[in-house]
Amino acid sequence: MNSGTAKWQRNVFIASFIIPTLIFFGIFTIYPVVQGLYYSFFDWSGMSEHKTFVGFDNFKDMFHDPIVWRAIGNDYFLVAGKIVGIMVLATFFAVALTRFGFKLSGFFRSIFFIPNVISVVVIGVLWNFIYNPQIGFLNAFLSLFTEDKVTITWLGFPAHTIWMLLPPSIWAGIGFYMILLIAAIQGIPESYYEAANIEGAGEWHQFWSITLPLIWEQMKVSIINIMMTTLNGSFVIVWIMTEGGPDNSTQVMGSYLYQMAFRQFHFGYGAAIGFVILVLSLITTIVLQRLMRHESVEMS
Amino acid sequence: MINKKMAAVSIAALMAVSLVGCGGSNNAAPKEEVKEPVKEEVATPTSTPTEPEATKLTGDFEIQYFVGGYGDKWWKKVIAEFQAANPDLKVKESGGPKINDQMKPRWIGGTPPDFVYIDGAGLNDRQMVEDDQLEDLTDWLKDAKNIDGDLIKDILAQPAQEFDGKVYNIPLVLNSWGMFWNKALFKEKGWAEPTDFDSFLAVSEKIKADGVTPFIHTGKYPYYINGSVLYPAIVSANNDDFSILQDMAANKVEAFESPAVLTALNKIVALRDKGFIDKASIQINHTDSQMLFLQNKDAFIPNGLWLPNEMSKDVPAGFEFGFIPSVTQSAGGKVVANTSTATVAIAKKAKNKDAAKAFLQFIFSKGQASQWAELSGAPSNIKGDISASNAPSHVKDAAKYLTDPNTVVIPTITYNADVDKAMMDATDALTISTITPEEWVKRVTDVVKKVSK
Numbered sequence: 001m002n003s004g005t006a007k008w009q010r011n012v013f014i015a016s017f018i019i020p021t022l023i024f025f026g027i028f029t030i031y032p033v034v035q036g037l038y039y040s041f042f043d044w045s046g047m048s049e050h051k052t053f054v055g056f057d058n059f060k061d062m063f064h065d066p067i068v069w070r071a072i073g074n075d076y077f078l079v080a081g082k083i084v085g086i087m088v089l090a091t092f093f094a095v096a097l098t099r100f101g102f103k104l105s106g107f108f109r110s111i112f113f114i115p116n117v118i119s120v121v122v123i124g125v126l127w128n129f130i131y132n133p134q135i136g137f138l139n140a141f142l143s144l145f146t147e148d149k150v151t152i153t154w155l156g157f158p159a160h161t162i163w164m165l166l167p168p169s170i171w172a173g174i175g176f177y178m179i180l181l182i183a184a185i186q187g188i189p190e191s192y193y194e195a196a197n198i199e200g201a202g203e204w205h206q207f208w209s210i211t212l213p214l215i216w217e218q219m220k221v222s223i224i225n226i227m228m229t230t231l232n233g234s235f236v237i238v239w240i241m242t243e244g245g246p247d248n249s250t251q252v253m254g255s256y257l258y259q260m261a262f263r264q265f266h267f268g269y270g271a272a273i274g275f276v277i278l279v280l281s282l283i284t285t286i287v288l289q290r291l292m293r294h295e296s297v298e299m300s
Numbered sequence: 301m302i303n304k305k306m307a308a309v310s311i312a313a314l315m316a317v318s319l320v321g322c323g324g325s326n327n328a329a330p331k332e333e334v335k336e337p338v339k340e341e342v343a344t345p346t347s348t349p350t351e352p353e354a355t356k357l358t359g360d361f362e363i364q365y366f367v368g369g370y371g372d373k374w375w376k377k378v379i380a381e382f383q384a385a386n387p388d389l390k391v392k393e394s395g396g397p398k399i400n401d402q403m404k405p406r407w408i409g410g411t412p413p414d415f416v417y418i419d420g421a422g423l424n425d426r427q428m429v430e431d432d433q434l435e436d437l438t439d440w441l442k443d444a445k446n447i448d449g450d451l452i453k454d455i456l457a458q459p460a461q462e463f464d465g466k467v468y469n470i471p472l473v474l475n476s477w478g479m480f481w482n483k484a485l486f487k488e489k490g491w492a493e494p495t496d497f498d499s500f501l502a503v504s505e506k507i508k509a510d511g512v513t514p515f516i517h518t519g520k521y522p523y524y525i526n527g528s529v530l531y532p533a534i535v536s537a538n539n540d541d542f543s544i545l546q547d548m549a550a551n552k553v554e555a556f557e558s559p560a561v562l563t564a565l566n567k568i569v570a571l572r573d574k575g576f577i578d579k580a581s582i583q584i585n586h587t588d589s590q591m592l593f594l595q596n597k598d599a600f601i602p603n604g605l606w607l608p609n610e611m612s613k614d615v616p617a618g619f620e621f622g623f624i625p626s627v628t629q630s631a632g633g634k635v636v637a638n639t640s641t642a643t644v645a646i647a648k649k650a651k652n653k654d655a656a657k658a659f660l661q662f663i664f665s666k667g668q669a670s671q672w673a674e675l676s677g678a679p680s681n682i683k684g685d686i687s688a689s690n691a692p693s694h695v696k697d698a699a700k701y702l703t704d705p706n707t708v709v710i711p712t713i714t715y716n717a718d719v720d721k722a723m724m725d726a727t728d729a730l731t732i733s734t735i736t737p738e739e740w741v742k743r744v745t746d747v748v749k750k751v752s753k
Contacts, residue, residue: 048431049410133580134592156519156582158734246519246582247729264717265427 033278039271046267058272068273071251072280074162078169078252079230079284083223085170086177090222091215093174094181095207099193109182113175120172120233124240127168131155131241155242161249169230169237177222184215220292227288231281253277361655362392362413364403366420369606370473370642370676375417377675382662389655407433407647414650415659418469419642425461425469426549426714428645434468435646440657441467446665455664457683457702458639458711469645470660471712472672474681475605476698477527477638479627483620485596493622497567500600500627504576507599515571516598518589519582519731522724525568528602530727532636533564533628535710540634542710549713551752556745565730565737567628572731582732594619600627604640605698609677625701634708637701641681641712673699722747 040058042051062068093112097105115123130137131154142150154164188210196206235254238244244251244259251259253273261270365375372395383391394403394413400422406412412433418425428434441460444452453459457474460467479494486493491507494500504514517525531545537560538544547555555561571577578598581589586603590611593601601607608621625637644663646656662668669682673691679699702709715723726740735743 045427045431047404047407047427048433049408050432131583132588133583134578134597151579153579153583156579156732158729158732242583243520245725245728246732247725247734259721262422264721265424266718 036271036274039268040275042268044268045265046261047265051268054268058269061269062272062276067248067251067256070248071253071256074250075231075234075252077162078165078234079227081166082169082173082230083226085166086173086226087219087223089170090174090177090181091219093178094185095211098182098185099203099211109179112178115172116175120236121240123168123172124237128241131164156246159249161242161246165237165241165250169234173226180218180222181215184218185211188214223292224285224288227284228281231277231284357386357389357655357658359652359655360390360392361415361652361659362394363415363659364399364413365395365417366399366423367395367397368420369610370678374672374675377671378663378668382659385662386658410649412647412649414652414656415644415646417472417642417644424714424717425643425645426463426716429463429468433648435648435650435653436466436468437470437646438467441470444657444661446661448665452661452664455666455683457681458641458709461712461714469643470664471641471643471681472663473642474679474702475640476625476702477602477604477640478623478625479528480593480601480603480607481599481622482596483622484618485599486622494624494627496629496631496633497627498631501570501574504574504599508576512596513578513598514576515600516578516589516592517581517602518584518586519728520585522727524586525602526723526727527638527640529568529628530564531638531710532626533567534560535636535708536626536629536633537563540636540708542708545710545713549715551716551719551748553745553748556741556748561741562737564628565740568727568730569737572733577731582728606678609692623697625707634706636708636710638710639702639712643712716751718751719744719747
């Protein structure tokens with residue numbers, strides 16, 4: 001009897017933590033997903049009182065829409081580019097600021113973190129200015145080394161303009177992951193490195209054999225997080241900098257969703273794109289998890 | 301490990317839905333307050349449009365108006381005047397820069413405002429007609445008179461757009477696209493102001509030789525170059541007959557395949573191949589292109605007549621706006637003015653259509669025309685001499701152009717949103733040489749065929 005009451009109280013206690021979260025998760029996550037999926041089966045302008053049920057037609061149309069394929073390609077290009085760029089640079093800076101313990105490391109840590117405090121919108125505007133062909137910083141800088149004034153339209157190439165969105169995205173992302181990795185590196189006992197030194201292992205060897213295996217867990221989380229935030233969030237930087245242009249060359253799924261749903265009055269189609277983003281994110285997460293199922297090294 | 305995986309998967313799910321969620325939340329229409337039913341004291345107020353003040357308007361009357369470049373001064377004033385003239389009517393204003401989004405759930409839910417001003421992002425008259433949301437005004441407009449007793453259709457400078465022969469919305473604003481330059485700079489450098497395409501090319505050659513880029517546009521929003529260069533060029537090439545644009549708006553494939561379209565596209569190609577188009581154009585937005593123009597880095601800019609007003613804070617001393625509605629006509633040809641308008645309409649599900657119609661009769665009057673020009677800084681779509689009013693001088697100039705008998709004035713035309721986007725993308729691609737004019741036509745007609753299916 002007594003133990004029954006205790007169990008009951010325990011359950012109430014647990015429920016009091018779980019249920020509010022579950023309710024909010026249901027209202028703000030599950031419900032919109034179901035709604036989005038529901039609308040993706042309709043031909044709806046987004047404003048009309050009437051929707052026409054079209055079954056899987058929106059999804060079939062997407063299959064034949066070349067812009068969708070380009071957007072998916074651009075999305076994964078940004079994912080790959082950002083993972084490589086951010087992880088290499090963030091790891092480099094994290095190691096440099098911890099292992100080589102020079103005086104200004106605190107200062108640089110703050111400097112690298114600044115882009116994370118700035119809104120993505122501001123970053124987009126800032127880089128738009130850097131890339132401006134007439135009054136931009138980049139062309140002005142390059143002009144120092146050439147006789148003629150450099151007038152490259154950085155965001156207006158006939159193809160591959162998406163490459164130009166990588167530097168701002170990487171620049172904006174480094175700080176956070178650097179801090180994450182710094183914390184991981186600081187958790188590695190100093191004695192490991194001392195022992196390695198005594199054994200005659202150089203910095204490079206120490207990095208590969210001690211640092212990297214011991215921060216792999218954090219790197220895995222970082223990679224997955226970069227992938228997810230890119231697939232779902234590259235909309236902002238694209239919309240601020242190019243609106244998917246010129247001629248749809250920088251369109252990503254998020255920006256195309258917005259374009260179709262709110263500019264071209266195909267809300268059902270937009271919802272279908274949204275659902276595909278969800279599915280792609282889930283699949284990519286699972287695939288990446290599998291690929292990185294590297295044996296974690298635990299510190300004892 | 302499994303927990304982590306679950307967490308990662310659920311975070312992915314959470315982020316992925318955020319976009320879907322945005323859209324979804326739009327549809328959760330808030331419960332509307334139940335309004336008091338409109339008391340139909342007056343049986344047939346519209347049958348006596350000559351003396352609308354004789355009929356007594358009662359009940360609630362809601363006006364939705366977007367606040368953008370034209371401001372809200374005129375709306376506030378005209379609504380106050382209308383309220384004073386109809387003391388028994390409860391007028392409700394729903395205005396603001398975000399009003400189109402805010403009112404969306406009401407339109408979806410079938411409880412729209414009575415009267416709507418169609419301007420700004422999120423409202424598209426063609427789409428609203430297709431969605432069956434606007435009241436058919438065809439018959440009403442035939443003999444509707446304004447408060448001064450004038451037939452409304454007679455005093456409109458530009459007629460209402462017809463959708464399948466029916467009228468749903470009436471243009472309130474009359475602005476024009478066109479080409480701008482700095483008169484002072486032209487005088488200083490001895491450049492001739494363009495009057496047709498040949499003189500435009502000739503002076504551009506000279507401008508280029510003098511080290512200035514002749515032409516800049518906003519590639520991020522290609523409707524500027526389409527509205528100011530391409531559409532007038534199509535009309536000029538079509539013997540000044542603008543019905544071709546109306547056919548294009550009605551998704552008739554043969555209109556797009558007309559030789560006039562190719563002729564017009566080849567004029568843009570000429571500008572491109574002669575190196576007149578500023579390379580920066582393709583990636584910059586309207587503000588950046590306008591700033592470069594104001595700094596005299598570029599000689600010509602295609603834009604709308606709101607430009608002087610929009611940039612008034614940044615216009616350098618001594619800068620003098622020169623304007624012509626089109627430069628693509630052949631020598632001796634008529635100038636073609638492509639108008640840019642904003643319209644007003646009555647909701648099909650309006651609860652107080654009598655008040656909405658009376659409001660139309662109230663605002664389409666000569667007195668309101670000069671008041672609109674004065675308070676909004678844009679020409680009104682009502683014929684009438686505004687030279688005596690306090691309207692800004694560029695507004696008076698525009699009005700002069702648009703009423704000149706030698707100007708071909710293209711009335712308001714709204715293209716299908718998909719076709720419009722295809723034309724914008726294709727024009728952009730044309731200016732950076734990724735496609736040919738023939739490919740422009742092919743691309744756009746493919747979209748037209750898909751849309752009209």
